[in-house]
Amino acid sequence: MTAARHKGLAGLILLLLLVLAAAALVAGWWGWQRYSAFADAPLDGLGDGAAVMVERGDSLPIVVRKLREAGVDAGDDLEWRLLARQLGADSRLHVGxxxxxxxITPRELLGAMGRGDTVRHRFTIIEGWNIRELRAALGRADALEKKASELDDEALMAALGRAGEHPEGRFLPETYVFTRGDSDLDVLGRAATALDQALAAAWEARGPDxxxxxxxxxLVLASIVEKETAVPAERPQxxxxxxxxxxxxxxxxTDPTVIYGIGADYDGNIRRSHLATDTPYNTYTRDGxxxxxxAMPSRASLDAVASPADGTALYFVALGDGSGRHLFADTxxxxxxxxxxxLRNYREYVRGLEAGEK
Incomplete structure (x- = not known):
């Protein structure tokens, strides 16, 4: 083969290599553009309030399949694997x-899964709830696993490690944050511990007399104070x-104790017959x-009982104007x-409401 032919062949090979390199660059550029568009483009098909659950043992392909089942246009599995490897999330998807x-983009979603940025739900125990109302609210909390509903009060307290305790008043009214998969017993356990701590602090701060x-x-007296007034300034009084x-x-x-003794039969009206009917909770017929x-007393009611206001009043009655305030008297x-x-204030208040309705 002549030198000219060698030179021509070498040039052809070089040209071919350049073409292949250019093709590889174009393919690489196209692949990178497609990958970048996937990683940083908002996911399609998301409904309001949409979420995905990563359960123990779920691999990335299973999570992607769950996205598709939820109606999300999740793209190609290879793109998810490449993105997860780039973010270091391929082997550490947190449960939740x-x-x-x-x-939301695939990059943001995998980043959240790698960090464990799970949805935080909230459950609020309202000041003054009794145990029946608390149980009903737990039953309506969809994100909580239901365990307490299967237990009576005695079994419930035993499950919380508090065998022999009465459940009333034992859970502190506050907002508790939890993640899906937590149970109602988890929330109740935290609320019971919070109540223990608040009660211990209040008892430590009690007056010497x-x-x-x-x-x-x-705790018992704080629950009565909680039900007697919704006006914070009146609690110490x-x-x-x-x-x-x-x-x-x-x-x-005090009427709230009588109402509690009536239980689920209370229809919203307390009558003279109720005040005269003896029950363990009727403080008109029983001493102490x-x-x-x-009820579940708040921190404010516990603190009020620990540090009650000075004074000489022994009687009080509602002001009757719809404000929730009371009138106090010594005699x-x-x-x-x-x-x-x-009675005068209440009649005027009712007339005002009726006039407003008209």
Whole structure:
């Protein structure tokens, strides 16, 4: 073969290599563009409130399949694997529920799964709820696994490691954050621990002249204060009044305890017959505190019982104007005058409501 032919062949080979290299560059550029478009483009097919659950043992292909089953246009499995490898998330997808808001990209979703940025749900125990109301609210919390509903009160407390305790008043009213897969027992366990801590702090801060003999008595009285007034500034006044009654041996005579004793049969109206019917919770017919709390007391009510307001009042009645405030009196005669004032205020309040409806 002549030198010219060798040179021509070498040139042809070089040209071919250049063409192949260019083709490889174009293919690589196209592949990178496609990969980048996949990684940073919003996922299609997301509905409002969409989420995906990564369960223990789920691999990336299983998660991608779950996305498709949820109606998401999830792209190609290879692209997901390449992206997961790039983010270091291919071998450490955290278990949990992940939100799929409108506009989320595969990069953002895998980043969240790699970090464990799961959806945080909230459950709020309302101040003054009783155990029946708390159980009903837990039953409506869709993201919680239901275990407590299968247990009666005795078994519930045993499951929480509190065998023999009455459940009323034992769970602190606050908002608790949880993730899907947690159970109602998990939330109740945290709420019970929070109540223990709040009660211990309140008991430690109690005054030296308190008539209360134990933290449990403080819990019972705080639950009564919780139900008697929704006005924060009045809680120490109400607590002081009840503690004065306990100190002199005067019956508490508080309607919320009677209502609690009626139980599920209470229809919203308390009658004279209810006040005269003896139950363990009727503080009109029995001395001292009822046997258990009647509701879930807030930190504010616990603190009010620990540090009640000074004063001499022994009686109180609602103001009757819809504000939730009360009138306080030292003597029964003053109290009777306040009752008459309450009746006048209440009639005016009702007339105002009726006029507004018209």
């Amino acid at each position: 529920e992940y939100a799929l808001p409108q506009g 308190t008539p209360l003999q134990s933290p449990y008595e403080m 109400v607590a002081g009044l009840f503690e004065r009654r306990l100190r002199i041996g005067m019956r508490l005579q 505190l009822p046997p258990t709390p009647i 029964y005669a003053e109290h009777q005058a306040n009752v008459r004032r309450y």
